[in-house]
Amino acid sequence: MANYGSLSGIYAGLTNAYSVIASQYEDGVTLDNILDARGNTSNATILNGSFASYLQNNFASIDKDGDGTISSDEMTTLTNNLSTQGLTREQFAQLALSGASGLSTSTINNILEHFDEMDTNGDGRITNAEIAAFDVNSAKQEKLDEFTHKFATDMSTFYGDDSSSGTAGSYSMLSYRYKKSSDS
Ligand SMILES: [Ca+2]
Ligand SMILES: [Ca+2]
Numbered sequence: 798m799a800n801y802g803s804l805s806g807i808y809a810g811l812t813n814a815y816s817v818i819a820s821q822y823e824d825g826v827t828l829d830n831i832l833d834a835r836g837n838t839s840n841a842t843i844l845n846g847s848f849a850s851y852l853q854n855n856f857a858s859i860d861k862d863g864d865g866t867i868s869s870d871e872m873t874t875l876t877n878n879l880s881t882q883g884l885t886r887e888q889f890a891q892l893a894l895s896g897a898s899g900l901s902t903s904t905i906n907n908i909l910e911h912f913d914e915m916d917t918n919g920d921g922r923i924t925n926a927e928i929a930a931f932d933v934n935s936a937k938q939e940k941l942d943e944f945t946h947k948f949a950t951d952m953s954t955f956y957g958d959d960s961s962s963g964t965a966g967s968y969s970m971l972s973y974r975y976k977k978s979s980d981s
Pocket of ligand 2 (some may be wrong): 927
């Protein structure tokens with residue numbers, strides 16, 4: 798069964814990047830703090846650049862009340878909104894390839910390849926629900942293909958038997974019936 802994964806690792810990664818920055822600055826997470834944290838080489842292994850960059854690039858929209866700081870509530874709102882609305886192809890590509898999304902390269906490629914098919918409501922974004930539905934449908938399709946293949950294989954086995962070793966059984970039955978009808 799194909800598995801197209803889930804976007805949950807991306808949302809967790811964003812929250813994690815936020816937490817790393819928030820833990821380093823007493824005044825909360827401001828745009829300057831994000832820039833500072835990204836520039837701090839000692840953060841190289843603990844702060845994911847793609848996630849931090851997402852927070853930086855979308856700062857204004859994440860900071861709903863416009864006080865210049867992303868609060869933990871605003872961060873929760875962001876991940877809730879993202880998981881409800883889903884991710885655009887660009888957002889997905891950027892965040893999934895961050896190396897911290899929990900998705901393998903083949904899963905990411907599968908999602909990118911089937912993005913439009915997965916986006917069943919056609920809003921240009923994919924959600925976990927759409928991925929899961931696609932997963933179920935492709936599993937069904939796989940089962941159907943397997944059944945069709947199995948059926949075809951069984952049929953050729955049947956005919957194969959009939960024309961080779963199976964001849965004895967079916968032929969003798971036929972000759973028996975012919976014999977019987979000619980007798981009467
Ligand atoms: Ca705010
Ligand atoms: Ca969609």
